[in-house]
Amino acid sequence: MGIIELLKVIFLGIVEGITEWLPISSTGHMILVDEFIKLDISIEFKEFFFVVIQLGAIMAVVFVFWKKLFPFNFSNNGNGFIITSKFVLWMKIIVACLPAGIIGILFDDWFDKYFYNWQVVALMLIVYGVLFIVVENRNTNKKPKITSLEDLDFKTALMIGLIQVLAIIPGTSRSGATIIGAMLIGVSRYAATEFTFYLAIPVMFGASLVKLVKFGFAFTSNEILILLIGLVTAFLVSILAIKFLLGYIKKKDFKVFGYYRIALGILVIGYFVIKMLTGA
Numbered sequence: 001m002g003i004i005e006l007l008k009v010i011f012l013g014i015v016e017g018i019t020e021w022l023p024i025s026s027t028g029h030m031i032l033v034d035e036f037i038k039l040d041i042s043i044e045f046k047e048f049f050f051v052v053i054q055l056g057a058i059m060a061v062v063f064v065f066w067k068k069l070f071p072f073n074f075s076n077n078g079n080g081f082i083i084t085s086k087f088v089l090w091m092k093i094i095v096a097c098l099p100a101g102i103i104g105i106l107f108d109d110w111f112d113k114y115f116y117n118w119q120v121v122a123l124m125l126i127v128y129g130v131l132f133i134v135v136e137n138r139n140t141n142k143k144p145k146i147t148s149l150e151d152l153d154f155k156t157a158l159m160i161g162l163i164q165v166l167a168i169i170p171g172t173s174r175s176g177a178t179i180i181g182a183m184l185i186g187v188s189r190y191a192a193t194e195f196t197f198y199l200a201i202p203v204m205f206g207a208s209l210v211k212l213v214k215f216g217f218a219f220t221s222n223e224i225l226i227l228l229i230g231l232v233t234a235f236l237v238s239i240l241a242i243k244f245l246l247g248y249i250k251k252k253d254f255k256v257f258g259y260y261r262i263a264l265g266i267l268v269i270g271y272f273v274i275k276m277l278t279g280a
Contacts, residue, residue, distance in 0.1 A: 001222055001225055001226065005039065005040055005226075006229065008037050008038075008039055009039070009226050009229045009230050009233070010229060010230075010233050011033070011037060012030070012033065012037065012039070012049075012050075012053070012230060012233075013053055013056065013229065013230045013231070013232070013233025013234040013237065014233060014234075014237050015029050015030065015033055016030070016050075016053050016054065016056070016057060016230070016233075016234045016237075016238075017056070017057055017060070017233065017234040017235070017236070017237025017238040017240075017241055018237060018241050020054060020057040020175075020200075020234070020238060020241070021057065021175060021197070021238060021241045021242050021245055022175070022241060022245060022257060023128075023132070023173050023175045023176035023179055023180075023254065023257050023261075024125075024173060024176070024257055024260055024261055024264065025121070025124070025125055025128075025170075025171050025172065025173040025176065025261065025264075026054075026173070027116075027121055027170040027171055027173075028121045028122075028124075028125050028170075028171050028173075028264055028265070028268060029264075030050055031118055031121055031170075031268070032264075032267075032268060032271070034046075035271070039226070041223070041226065044215065045215070045223055047211070048211050048212070048215045049226060049227065049230060051207055051208055051211040052208050052211065052212070052227060052230075052231070053227070053230035053231055053233075053234045054204045054207070054208060054234070055204070055205070055208050055231055055234075056230065056231035056232060056233065056234030056235035056238065057200075057204070057234045057235065057238040058200060058201055058204050058205060059231075059235050059238075060234075060235050060236075060238030060239045060242060061197050061198070061200060061201055061238070061242065062201065063235075063239065064197075064239060064242050064243065065194075065197065065198070068086070068089075069086065069089070069090075069198065069201075070086065071083050071086035071087045071089075071090055085150065089149060089198070091154070092149075092152060092154060092157040093157070093195075093198050093199060093201070093202065094202065095154055095157050095158050095161060096157040096158060096160050096161030096164065096195075096199055097161060097164075097199055097202045097203050097206075098158075098161060099158075099161045099162050099164065099165050100161065100164045100165050100167070100168065100203055101202070101203065101206055103165050103168060104168055104203075104206065104207060104210070105206075105210065107168070108210060111168050111169070111170075115168075115169050115170055116170050117170075118268055118269075118272045119272075120169065120170055120171055121170050121171030121265075121268060122171065122265045122266075122268040122269045122272075123171065123265070124169055124170065124171030124172045124173075124265075125171050125261045125262070125264050125265030125268065126261065126262050126265035126266070128171075128172060128173060128176050128177065128180065128258075128261060129257075129258040129259065129260070129261030129262035129265065130258065130262065131180050131258070132176070132180060132254045132255060132257055132258030132261070133255050133258040133259070135180055135183055135184060135254075136253045136254055136255045136258070137255075139183060144183075144186055144187060144188035144189075144191075145186035145187075146186055146187045146188060146191060147188045147190075147191055148188075148191055149191055149194060149195055151191075152187065152191065152195065156182075156185060156186075156187065157195075159181070159185055160178055160181055160182050160185075160187075160192075160195065160199075161199075163177055163178060163180075163181030163182075164177060164178045164181070164199060164203070166181075171265075173261075174196075174199075174200065174203070175193075175196045175197075175200070176257075176261075178192070178195070178196040178199060179192045179193055179196050179254070182195065182196070189249050189253065189254070190246070190249055190250065193245065193246065193249055194246070197242065
């Protein structure tokens, strides 16, 4: 792999690491970036690569929140092998992930065929950008009913999971959909964001596994190198993005991301319309 291809892979890993966690749609950014940065790989492997580098982002969540998520106690301090509060949290995560998991497995190819295009991505960028602004304005001076994940019951977790199904539509942003949905049903901005990070673990591991099974296990040495570099880059950048967002929302709201999404959606439309008119 040449130096130019290496830089392309690193840049894509950076884009993934940032956009996977900020509620601005990694798909929307990947579509735009892919227009300008063409990796010298097959179309099938590129689609696989775009999904699998998300594993790097997922490993960053596990790394950052390890103490909050690891449900086993090996210290032999008499408190039991399983930490009940963390085990219950994982049960809530699983409940919330079931709807998207079922729909994703059953209709993955259908969504890819009919929704994975710039028109849908641009529309969803704008729609959810507007929703962020509307929801934040609606919640001004309102106190959330749920301010910590300990207060989040299974019914609320399932409701958030049902909302997460919307994120199967490209351009929606998985984190964007779940954060907006959680805030609408009374979850605080911080708790909604933290729960969204946790939900990504089984959802994105599952999505990567589905793509791996479809693609197969036969990789060239160059493809393995591309995957590893993308994974590591996405992992490192994701750690920074996660910590940034958690610090940011302690002081500010999500409206800036809403405005950004609207601007990006308009940019996507403008770019592809000009491309069609000029025949480029």
